[in-house]
Amino acid sequence: MLLPVTSRTRVRRSGISPLHLAAERNHDDVLEALLDARFDVNTPLAPERARLYEDRRSSALYFAVVNNNVYATELLLEHGADPNRDVISPLLVAIRHGCLRTMQLLLDHGANIDAYIATHPTAFPATIMFAMKCLSLLKFLMDLGCDGEPCFSCLYGNGPHPPAPQSSSRFNDQPAADKEPGVVQVGGVRRRRRGARLGGVARGRARGRRRVRFCEFVSAPEVSRWAGPIIDVLLDYVGNVQLCSRLKEHIDSFEDWAVIKEKAGSHFSLPD
Numbered sequence: 001m002l003l004p005v006t007s008r009t010r011v012r013r014s015g016i017s018p019l020h021l022a023a024e025r026n027h028d029d030v031l032e033a034l035l036d037a038r039f040d041v042n043t044p045l046a047p048e049r050a051r052l053y054e055d056r057r058s059s060a061l062y063f064a065v066v067n068n069n070v071y072a073t074e075l076l077l078e079h080g081a082d083p084n085r086d087v088i089s090p091l092l093v094a095i096r097h098g099c100l101r102t103m104q105l106l107l108d109h110g111a112n113i114d115a116y117i118a119t120h121p122t123a124f125p126a127t128i129m130f131a132m133k134c135l136s137l138l139k140f141l142m143d144l145g146c147d148g149e150p151c152f153s154c155l156y157g158n159g160p161h162p163p164a165p166q167s168s169s170r171f172n173d174q175p176a177a178d179k180e181p182g183v184v185q186v187g188g189v190r191r192r193r194r195g196a197r198l199g200g201v202a203r204g205r206a207r208g209r210r211r212v213r214f215c216e217f218v219s220a221p222e223v224s225r226w227a228g229p230i231i232d233v234l235l236d237y238v239g240n241v242q243l244c245s246r247l248k249e250h251i252d253s254f255e256d257w258a259v260i261k262e263k264a265g266s267h268f269s270l271p272d
Contacts, residue, residue, distance in 0.1 A: 003037050011039075015046025023063035023072055031072055041079045056087040056119075065090040068097050070105070077109040089115035095130040095137060103140070113146050121211040124150040128214075132223065132230050142237040151214040151234055154244035161215070161246045215246040224250065228257035235260070 011017060019039050022030040035041065044050070044058040057063065061081040064072035073090075077083070083090055083106045091111040094102040107113060114125040122129060127146055131137040142148060156162075218227040227250040231243070243251070251257050 003033070012043070015049045017043040017060065019043065019060040019076075020045060020063060023060040023069070023076070024067070026067055026069055026072065028069070028072055028075070031075060035075065035079050041076055041081045042085065044085065058087070059085050059090075062086045062088075062090050062093070065093045065097075065102060065106075068099055068102070070099065070101050073102055074105055077105055081109070083109055083111035084115075087119060088117055089126070091115055092117070092126055092130050095127060095141075098134060098137060100137075100140065107144060113141060113144055122217070123153065123211040123213045124148075124217075128234075129217065132218075132226060135229055135233055138230065138233050142233065146237075148234040148238045149241065152238060152241035152243065152247075154213060154215055154246070156244055156246075157242070158245050158248075161244070215244050218250060219246065224253075227251075228254055228260055232257075232260045 017039060019031065019034050019041065020043075021027075022034060041060065043060075050056050050058050055062075057066070059081065061073065061076045061083060064076055089111065091103060091106045091113070092115060094106060113127060115127050116122065117126045120126075125146060127141055128138065128148065128151065131141055218224060218230065227247070231247060231251065235241075251260050
């Protein structure tokens with residue numbers, strides 16, 4: 001009843017599409033009706049609305065993936081949703097959820113398997129970073145062609161490394177709506193608590209950060225215990241690489257990881 005009398009111009013001026021609301025609230029039947037009525041599947045949230053979310057989401061697809069709604073995700077993708085429009089790739093959210101079906105859907109429709117996060121710069125793909133604690137997911141991504149070479153690019157090589165930045169652990173924070181600091185739900189819309197830092201400010205500061213390298217990231221206490229198995233998996237998918245002294249130190253730190261040295265072979269040998 002509402003569709004024939006709804007002004008598309010006014011909808012655009014509102015800064016939010018009904019597709020966003022249907023996806024956010026898991027109203028699949030409403031989503032179907034709106035798509036049949038040819039609402040633009042890639043209409044972004046207006047900047048002032050996107051700022052209500054710490055992850056700066058903008059697409060209806062992102063809402064569907066955050067909700068782990070596989071059907072809505074597939075429906076939006078089949079109608080032309082672009083999986084590479086958000087600040088944080090929906091693929092990274094799907095990896096966080098561990099949903100292989102959603103990951104495969106996104107990749108089949110052109111999601112960048114080597115996605116990075118501009119606001120949290122790393123020298124290696126964020127897809128690898130998000131999959132580190134689940135080796136089966138990491139192998140899944142590497143099998144599909146994720147680029148592991150940047151993980152072994154290090155400025156310091158076999159020389160001494162400076163102390164790893166303590167903020168490396170910040171990348172383990174889930175970029176999903178239910179983890180947003182300083183944001184509360186009010187009448188179906190998330191609003192920022194008074195005094196909470198706006199995403200735009202956070203983004204501005206992020207531009208000045210240098211990229212965190214793989215060897216630095218795996219030095220974080222909550223990641224270091226996984227370093228050996230992660231390096232082991234990545235070595236299966238890269239060519240002739242050399243391990244820097246910090247990665248070598250990680251492998252030496254556990255006797256059970258000695259087998260990685262044997263498999264690494266020439267990978268593990270570094271010139272003096």
